[in-house]
Amino acid sequence: MPLSLYETVVGEIIARSKDAETPMLGLGAAAEEAEYRSVLWESYVRTISDVDRLWADGERGQKKLLEIGSFLGTVSFSLKKLGYDVTALDIPEFHEVEQSRLTYQQNGVDYFGVNLRNGKLPFGSSVFDAVIACEVFEHFNFNPLPVLAEVNRILKDGGWFYLAMPNQAHLRSRIKAMLGKSVRDPVSTYFKQLDRKENKIVAIHWREYTLPETVEMVTSMGFEVTKKYYFSERETFKFPNSKLMRELYRLCKSAALAVPSFKRTQVVIARKTHSPSYDFWFTEANS
Numbered sequence: 447m448p449l450s451l452y453e454t455v456v457g458e459i460i461a462r463s464k465d466a467e468t469p470m471l472g473l474g475a476a477a478e479e480a481e482y483r484s485v486l487w488e489s490y491v492r493t494i495s496d497v498d499r500l501w502a503d504g505e506r507g508q509k510k511l512l513e514i515g516s517f518l519g520t521v522s523f524s525l526k527k528l529g530y531d532v533t534a535l536d537i538p539e540f541h542e543v544e545q546s547r548l549t550y551q552q553n554g555v556d557y558f559g560v561n562l563r564n565g566k567l568p569f570g571s572s573v574f575d576a577v578i579a580c581e582v583f584e585h586f587n588f589n590p591l592p593v594l595a596e597v598n599r600i601l602k603d604g605g606w607f608y609l610a611m612p613n614q615a616h617l618r619s620r621i622k623a624m625l626g627k628s629v630r631d632p633v634s635t636y637f638k639q640l641d642r643k644e645n646k647i648v649a650i651h652w653r654e655y656t657l658p659e660t661v662e663m664v665t666s667m668g669f670e671v672t673k674k675y676y677f678s679e680r681e682t683f684k685f686p687n688s689k690l691m692r693e694l695y696r697l698c699k700s701a702a703l704a705v706p707s708f709k710r711t712q713v714v715i716a717r718k719t720h721s722p723s724y725d726f727w728f729t730e731a732n733s
Contacts, residue, residue, distance in 0.1 A: 450491075450495075452491045452495045453491050455524045455528060456494065456520065456524050459523045459527065460483045460484070460520065463479070463483060463518070463549075464480055470518055470545055470546045471518075471543055471645060478645065486520070489580070489581075489610070489711070490521055490524065493578070493580055493608070493610065494521060494525055494528065496713070496715065497511070497525065497576060498525075498528060500576060500606050500608075500715075501575075506530050507529050507531075509530050509531065509575040509576065510533070510573065510574050510575050511525055511532050511533070511576045511578060512532075512534070512574045512576070512577045512578070512600070513525075513533070513577075513578045514535055514579040514582055514597075515535075515536055515579055515581065515582030515585070516534035516550075516557075517540070519534060519550060519553065519555065522534040522550075523553040523555065526553055526554055526555050532554075532555045533556045533557075533558070534556070534558070535557070535558040535559065536559065536560075537560070537561060538559035538560070538561055539559075539647055540559065541557065541558065541559025542559065562586070562588075562593050565593060565596065565726075565728070565733065567596045567597075567599075567600055569600045571599050572601065572605075573600050573601075573602070574601055574602065575602055576605060576606040576607070576608060577597045577600065577601060577605070577606070577607050577608070579597075579607075579608070579609050579611075580608075580611070581610065581611055581612070583609070583653075583655070584611050584612050584651040584652070584654045585648045585649075585650065585652065586652060586653065587650075587653075589732065589733060590663065591663065591724075591726070592726055592728075594664065594667040595667055595722060595724065597667075598668045598669065598718055598722060601718045603718060604717060604718060605718045606716070606717055606718075607664065607714075607716045607717075607718065608713075608714075608715055609660065609713070609714045609715075609716070610677075610711060610712070610713045610714075611654070611660075611712060612651065612654045612710060612712070613654070613655075613656065613657060613676060613707065613710060613712040614629075614655055614659075615656050615708075616709065617705075617708035617709075619654075620708075630651060631649075635649060635650055636650070655712075657674060657676065657712045657714070660674075660712060660714050661674060661714060664714055664716045665716075667722050668718060668719060668720045668721055668722045669716035669718055669719060670716060670717050670719045671714055671715070672716060672717055673713075673714075673715040674712070674713065674714045675706070675712075675713050676707060676709035676713075677709055677710070677713055678710045678711060
């Protein structure tokens with residue numbers, strides 16, 4: 447079967463990144479960066495396919511997009527290659543890396559470093575036709591509502607918000623909880639996050655959400671959800687040594703194919719309908 451347009455574009459972007467002599471994050475982790483892109487290949491294809499289908503053919507050059515949490519840039523670079531006007535942002539620590547800035551520049555994507563904890567985005571109001579946030583909100587160790595308010599502010603009326611992130615009700619999380627295990631990152635990851643030699647500065651999932659929770663947050667911030675679904679690239683269960691547990695895992699893996707809410711990822715696509723008028727109170731304790 448021939449590759450789709452989206453598979454071809456993502457494949458070209460990933461292949462180009464593999465040829466780069468210097469890793470983007472400046473940590474000497476070229477192999478890890480390549481593996482990360484490879485693992486998320488299906489996710490990248492799904493994202494740019496979903497985003498590109500928000501408009502009619504021929505409108506790409508007229509649409510201005512922002513990707514929040516662009517990381518290695520695969521989604522931003524792919525959408526740019528399709529003809530969109532793309533802006534990207536990530537945490538200042540990534541933006542400060544010269545190779546990262548250079549890679550975005552070479553791909554024609556404006557790149558900003560922003561700490562979203564401050565609840566402000568460095569853009570004017572009603573600027574973008576779509577904002578994309580994939581695998582981002584689960585990394586917030588602060589209240590996400592001000593960020594959602596900012597996303598609403600910078601979107602044009604009728605603009606699109608594309609949000610993808612882990613599903614808290616994923617099958618693996620349910621199994622861990624039933625076995626009395628934590629469904630969150632192990633404590634050892636906390637130490638790695640504070641180690642300058644480790645590439646774990648944003649690796650921790652501080653809070654994941656169920657799909658109904660995501661819809662509640664988005665609709666409360668001036669959006670109408672037009673599409674929502676669950677998605678799994680591939681299930682990668684590590685079977686335990688116990689024969690009984692192996693059989694249980696296999697059974698659950700089969701169930702994951704039949705029960706949508708067992709899947710790993712949730713996607714919510716929403717359109718801006720109005721601007722909310724919340725008067726958020728910021729203190730050192732609640733932000």
